[in-house]
Amino acid sequence: MAKTEEYGLGEFAFARGWFMIGTADEATRTPSSMRYFGRDLVLYRGESGQPYVCDAYCPHMGAHLAKNTTSYIVRDGEQMEGENIRCPFHGWRFGPDGGCNHIPYSDFTPKAAKLRFYPVIERAGILWMWHDPEEGEPDIELANFGGHYGEPGWVEWKVDYMGDLGVHPVEIIDNMADFGHFTPIHGATDWQYFANEFKGSEIHQYYSAGHRTLTANPDDMLVLDTWYEGPGFLQSEMAGTFDSFIMIANTPIEEDKVRAWHGLMVKVHDGSRETTDEDRANALAYQEGSRLAFAQDVEIWANKRACLNPLAIPKDGPYGKVRQWYRQFFHPRAMTAEMQARSNGLHVTLDKRVDKSAA
Numbered sequence: 001m002a003k004t005e006e007y008g009l010g011e012f013a014f015a016r017g018w019f020m021i022g023t024a025d026e027a028t029r030t031p032s033s034m035r036y037f038g039r040d041l042v043l044y045r046g047e048s049g050q051p052y053v054c055d056a057y058c059p060h061m062g063a064h065l066a067k068n069t070t071s072y073i074v075r076d077g078e079q080m081e082g083e084n085i086r087c088p089f090h091g092w093r094f095g096p097d098g099g100c101n102h103i104p105y106s107d108f109t110p111k112a113a114k115l116r117f118y119p120v121i122e123r124a125g126i127l128w129m130w131h132d133p134e135e136g137e138p139d140i141e142l143a144n145f146g147g148h149y150g151e152p153g154w155v156e157w158k159v160d161y162m163g164d165l166g167v168h169p170v171e172i173i174d175n176m177a178d179f180g181h182f183t184p185i186h187g188a189t190d191w192q193y194f195a196n197e198f199k200g201s202e203i204h205q206y207y208s209a210g211h212r213t214l215t216a217n218p219d220d221m222l223v224l225d226t227w228y229e230g231p232g233f234l235q236s237e238m239a240g241t242f243d244s245f246i247m248i249a250n251t252p253i254e255e256d257k258v259r260a261w262h263g264l265m266v267k268v269h270d271g272s273r274e275t276t277d278e279d280r281a282n283a284l285a286y287q288e289g290s291r292l293a294f295a296q297d298v299e300i301w302a303n304k305r306a307c308l309n310p311l312a313i314p315k316d317g318p319y320g321k322v323r324q325w326y327r328q329f330f331h332p333r334a335m336t337a338e339m340q341a342r343s344n345g346l347h348v349t350l351d352k353r354v355d356k357s358a359a
C-alpha cells in the first residue's frame with residue numbers, strides 16, 4: 001500500500017497529534033512492547049500510577065527494554081523502581097526525563113545516554129500518546145476528550161478493537177467528507193443535511209438523515225455532530241434512539257498500516273435514578289449496533305487498494321478539502337496557520353431542511 005509521500009501529504013511520514021495507544025488496563029508495572037509510528041516502543045506504569053511510553057532500545061548497547069524474561073534484573077524484580085525503568089542487559093536505569101540515573105557498576109552516568117520518552121495521558125479509560133516529528137510539546141489540548149464519561153445516567157464505553165488495517169490513515173479521514181457512502185454502506189435514508197466545517201485543527205461533519213443500522217424505527221432521524229480534534233481520533237455526539245457519544249481512534253503502526261478502535265457510551269437515564277443491569281444491557285446492545293456500523297467501513301478499508309487521488313464528482317463531498325485539512329499535521333508547526341487558512345470554512349454538500357420560520 002501507499003506511503004505518506006505518495007499521497008502528497010507533507011514532509012513527515014507520521015502526523016503530529018494525540019493518538020490512542022491502548023486501553024488503560026494495558027499499562028502495568030510489567031513493561032510491554034508496542035509498535036506505532038514505525039517505531040518500537042515500550043509502555044509501563046510508574047509506581048505513582050502514571051503511564052509512560054519510551055523508545056524500546058537502550059541507548060547503551062541497544063537491548064530491548066521490555067522483551068526479556070531471563071535476565072536476573074527481571075527475575076529478581078529489579079527492573080521497575082518508582083517511575084524508572086532499568087535495562088535488562090547491564091542494568092542502566094532511566095527516568096521519565098529520559099536521563100540515565102543509575103548504573104550498577106559505575107558512579108558516572110553519561111549525559112549522552114538519553115532514552116526518548118513521549119507525553120502520555122490517560123483519559124476516559126484510554127491511553128493517549130503525543131506524537132510529534134519535531135519533538136515539541138503538545139499544541140492541541142486533549143482536555144475535553146471523553147464526552148460524557150463518568151457523568152450520571154451514562155453507561156461508559158468498553159473499547160472495541162477493530163483491527164490492524166493495511167491502509168494509510170488518510171483513507172479513514174476521507175470518511176469525514178464521504179457523503180456518497182452513507183446510503184450504500186450504512187443505509188442512510190431521508191437525507192436532510194450533510195456538511196463539513198473546517199476550524200483550524202478541527203473538522204466537523206454534520207449529518208441529519210435516517211440510518212438503517214442505528215435507528216430502531218425506520219422513521220427515526222439520526223442527528224450527528226462528528227468531529228476530529230487533530231488527526232488521531234473522532235468523536236461524535238449522536239441524538240437517536242438513545243443519546244450517545246462515539247469515539248473512533250486511528251493510530252498508524254507503519255505508514256500504510258493503521259490500528260483502529262471504536263467505543264460508544266449511552267445516556268440511559270437523566271441521572272435521577274440508579275443505573276440498572278437492564279440499562280447496561282441496552283447500552284451494550286446499542287454500542288454493538290454502532291460497532292457494526294463502523295465495521296461496514298472497516299471491511300472496505302481492510303480490502304481496498306490505495307486511493308492516491310479520488311476520482312471525485314461534485315456530489316461526493318469535499319475529499320480534497322479534507323485532505324488539505326489533514327496535511328497541516330504532516331508539516332512543521334511553523335506552517336500550521338497558513339495550512340489551516342487554506343481549509344477553514346463551511347462546505348455544505350446537501351441541504352433539504354425546511355425552514356419553518358420562513359413559512
Ligand code: FES
Pocket residue numbers: 058059060061062063087088089090091092
Ligand atoms: S544495553 Fe541497556 S544497559 Fe547495556
Ligand SMILES: [Fe+2]
Pocket residue numbers: 175181185186297
Ligand atoms: Fe462510514
